[in-house]
Amino acid sequence: MAKNSVIKGQTAQVIVVGGGPAGLTAAIALAGAGIETALIAKPPARPDTRTTALLASSVTALDMLGVWARCREHAAPLRVMRIVDDTGRLVRAPEVKFDCSEIGLDAFGQNIENRHLVAALEARASELPSLRRIEEEAEAATTGDDAARVSLKSGNSISATLIIGADGRRSLCRQSAGIEMDERDYPQSALALSFSHTRAHNNISTEFHTASGPFTLVPLPGNRSSLVWVLDPATAEKISALDDMALSMEIERRSHSILGKIAVEGSRGLFPLHIATAQTFGQNRIALVGEAAHVMPPIGAQGLNLGLRDAATIGELVAEGGGVPEMLARYDDLRRKDIKPRTLAIDLLNRSLLSDFLPVQGARGLGLYLLDRIGPLRRAVMREGVAPTASQPRLMRGEAL
Numbered sequence: 001m002a003k004n005s006v007i008k009g010q011t012a013q014v015i016v017v018g019g020g021p022a023g024l025t026a027a028i029a030l031a032g033a034g035i036e037t038a039l040i041a042k043p044p045a046r047p048d049t050r051t052t053a054l055l056a057s058s059v060t061a062l063d064m065l066g067v068w069a070r071c072r073e074h075a076a077p078l079r080v081m082r083i084v085d086d087t088g089r090l091v092r093a094p095e096v097k098f099d100c101s102e103i104g105l106d107a108f109g110q111n112i113e114n115r116h117l118v119a120a121l122e123a124r125a126s127e128l129p130s131l132r133r134i135e136e137e138a139e140a141a142t143t144g145d146d147a148a149r150v151s152l153k154s155g156n157s158i159s160a161t162l163i164i165g166a167d168g169r170r171s172l173c174r175q176s177a178g179i180e181m182d183e184r185d186y187p188q189s190a191l192a193l194s195f196s197h198t199r200a201h202n203n204i205s206t207e208f209h210t211a212s213g214p215f216t217l218v219p220l221p222g223n224r225s226s227l228v229w230v231l232d233p234a235t236a237e238k239i240s241a242l243d244d245m246a247l248s249m250e251i252e253r254r255s256h257s258i259l260g261k262i263a264v265e266g267s268r269g270l271f272p273l274h275i276a277t278a279q280t281f282g283q284n285r286i287a288l289v290g291e292a293a294h295v296m297p298p299i300g301a302q303g304l305n306l307g308l309r310d311a312a313t314i315g316e317l318v319a320e321g322g323g324v325p326e327m328l329a330r331y332d333d334l335r336r337k338d339i340k341p342r343t344l345a346i347d348l349l350n351r352s353l354l355s356d357f358l359p360v361q362g363a364r365g366l367g368l369y370l371l372d373r374i375g376p377l378r379r380a381v382m383r384e385g386v387a388p389t390a391s392q393p394r395l396m397r398g399e400a401l
């Protein structure tokens, strides 16, 4: 992958803006299919402390793209997912357990630290002759009837027939395409970190539902796990400022010691929570993928799994060929069916946790009660989670583009 080699007026078939996991995956899918791709990726501002629970279909896609072999040793299989009502409220839901063996799978998916996932994607990207990486910031994206152009901070520019905006939640590409977001802030922040522990996790992920949001423990290889702890912003600030020892003890207390003694590792990340969906996922020669298209709170591990399906879908449509306006209309239609219902479900679930309104708590409790008691319903939810019927692009089905 040639770095910083752009000169004025240079062209590619497709430009991807943003070198996060969604942009890298889109660029690898395109370049792997022989499409001349320019990836404009400014280096990240700070290290990513998050992990990603990748669904089995996302793992299949990464395997198809030649990425998964580098991830395998850093990932832990997720075999059981438990939801535990820890709200302490009058109406409490029963504990619900989803076991992958109930639907004949070896694992629902794999949990991996983002730093390892991104390193594996970058290593794969560097092997593809059709992929050129430009380590710069995009300053403007302009589109016309026949072509689109990205201007870089250095004063250079590059043209293509299509721009893929993978430039995160404050996407320049989205603004340039004239696409608005439907959005709402939540009174919550997520603290994300990894830790080691003395008791085995047995590949069980546990999501404690608390009145401030979920407190989720997700297995990593060995006796290590990741934590996503959703709190009101002031408490989140206070807790993330604790020293390692005090924070470890607090996590052990909140997790009811199910993983034994805890020792937090490395840095901590705080993420203000927000839900947002683009009103359209592609127009004016710009397609949006990942958080440029949709942002959601970390409940039910949806965000990047959706982002990878965006990347696989646009890769598939570009590889099929045809006119850009028709391609973007098809992309919008396919992604809408997947993104909209998931965003709605996550929003409802998160708001039901925050609500003190008894009927809302009752409805959430009833939903979880039904999942606990009705096997076919539980299995249908698990199958939908692993392989969403609304959108299974070819890569997710184990087929090449």
Ligand SMILES: Cc1cc2nc3c(=O)[nH]c(=O)nc-3n(C[C@H](O)[C@H](O)[C@H](O)COP(=O)(O)OP(=O)(O)OC[C@H]3O[C@@H](n4cnc5c(N)ncnc54)[C@H](O)[C@@H]3O)c2cc1C
Binding pocket: 017, 018, 019, 020, 021, 022, 023, 040, 041, 042, 043, 044, 045, 050, 051, 052, 053, 054, 136, 137, 138, 139, 166, 167, 168, 169, 171, 172, 190, 191, 192, 228, 271, 289, 290, 291, 292, 298, 301, 302, 303, 304, 305, 306, 307
């Ligand atoms: C606490 C937490 C836990 C999560 N857990 C999960 C999980 O278990 N499973 C899951 O599926 N999802 C999860 N998510 C969601 C997931 O982390 C995000 O969906 C994902 O990281 C977004 O990736 P992205 O590539 O779309 O965006 P980003 O990672 O934000 O990448 C955007 C990139 O674009 C670059 N960029 C921006 N502007 C420009 C520009 N002008 N020029 C050049 N480059 C630019 C940025 O530098 C950045 O590198 C979680 C989120 C949070 C907050």
